[in-house]
Amino acid sequence: MSELPRSTPQFYLTAPTACPYLPNKYERKVFTHLVGDKASPLNDILTQGGFRRSQNIAYRPACDRCRACVSVRIMVDAFEPSRSHRRVLNRNKDILGQAFQPRPTAEQYSLFRDYLDARHAEGGMADMSVLDYAMMVEDTYVDTEVVEYRRIGPDTFITGRGEGPVLAVALTDRLSDGLSMVYSFYDPELAERSLGTFMILDHIERARRLGLPYVYLGYWVKGSPKMGYKSKFLPQEHLMPEGWTRVDTLDGE
Template sequence: MRHSLPIAPQFYVTAPQPCPYLEGRMERKLFTALQGEFATKLNDALSKQGFRRSQNVLYRPSCADCSACFSARIRVADFAPTRSQRRVLKKNAELQRNAMSPWATEDQYNLFRRYLEHRHADGGMADMDIFEFAAMIEETPIKSRVIEYTTPSDDGTRDLAAVCLTDVFDDGVSMVYSFFEPELTKNSLGTYLILDHIDIARSAGLPYVYLGYWVPGSPKMAYKAGFKALEIYRNGDWEPLEDPDSFDADTHPLSVDPIAEQVAKITLPDILPTQKG
């Protein structure tokens, strides 16, 4: 089904499929293409309204009777690490960051495969080959970076320990996808990557780090609520996440507006051209 605003772009809805976060639920996404000379402006505008990028597509959950997914971001200026997060920073002090253009490598793919085999063997990416991996990394119409983290090895060289595909917005950085060495589980590298991106954003004078979706009731998403100064996109506005336990994942047939109403409420940048037809 296609839904259009008075101006480009056009929005579509995916067919329902099993939810990767909450067992027994069906997910559906509202999405639009991200391409052309206005891609950056569109990405900046829609990311502020809960959308996420996957290659050249922007999407947002739009499930028929569930509204449990909330886009989450950290306010950099107000963030202070907890005691356990300071320990994570200390534990990973030897890691070295290297930001580069979005170009896939064989070392990255090998690390990606080890990560999936140990942590997400049954996930949707489990069968991704090297060409699909390269497309995930390289097919970006906006300003993106691959940030590699290396650790010293016994022979004096450095081994790849973690990778994050990161988008740069006009108001922050977005952690599109990250993966790390499963043998370094005790280093809490997932937490470290977020902490380091807070430092990246702070150094660049950007106010937010976008983390993707926080889903109450989903154990795999619960870690995001452990970061202070977290806010979520809810009912058309960003609000502080004061009490994560006050949210539930109950379903209700009236919890989501019709698709046409959702599209009508989307604010697009003025620079986009008027749609002709």
């Protein structure tokens, strides 16, 4: 029997576990490893096919008799900020995002813990240690970066850097056709700033400057409060059985 070459991805299926988005449902995932010098092009192909990345794993739902999870990407060139988006941008005009190599810091982890404790204390990531966080950030073979958001200071126009404590962080993959927001978090005490929305708006502008047509937001689940914010960025494309399909309105959201 012939052996597959090392560069050929092999896919695996997880056992059923409780669905984090819909009650009385169970989820299964198909996954593969993203390692070696082929990891970035493979991540491109898989993301375009509805996969998400976590560390050096690419995965997508493979649930029995359920297709509620829909891959979503924002159409950068067609996107126009709404009135509420413009308010968020104006509210955060004193904040600057700066991209760095994927290196974890103690300051990032402290903010990450504050965010989890305030927003996702019962979630699957609630027990992540500083080592777990470090692995989430730096255990990658793909083109990824950490975007830190800080306030603009008096010397920012000279240094190009924000000043003061980090207020929000996004872990982002750069793909051939867009930016994929792997994970983001922010200071939970600054709820009035809508920093989650601001980071998405900032990534849309970053993709536009780079000439990239999409910002990938992961999965949207109709009826899940955790996913409702993704419906606010239109137009977007959803990955359907027939391929990526433009969506201009989302009923019931």
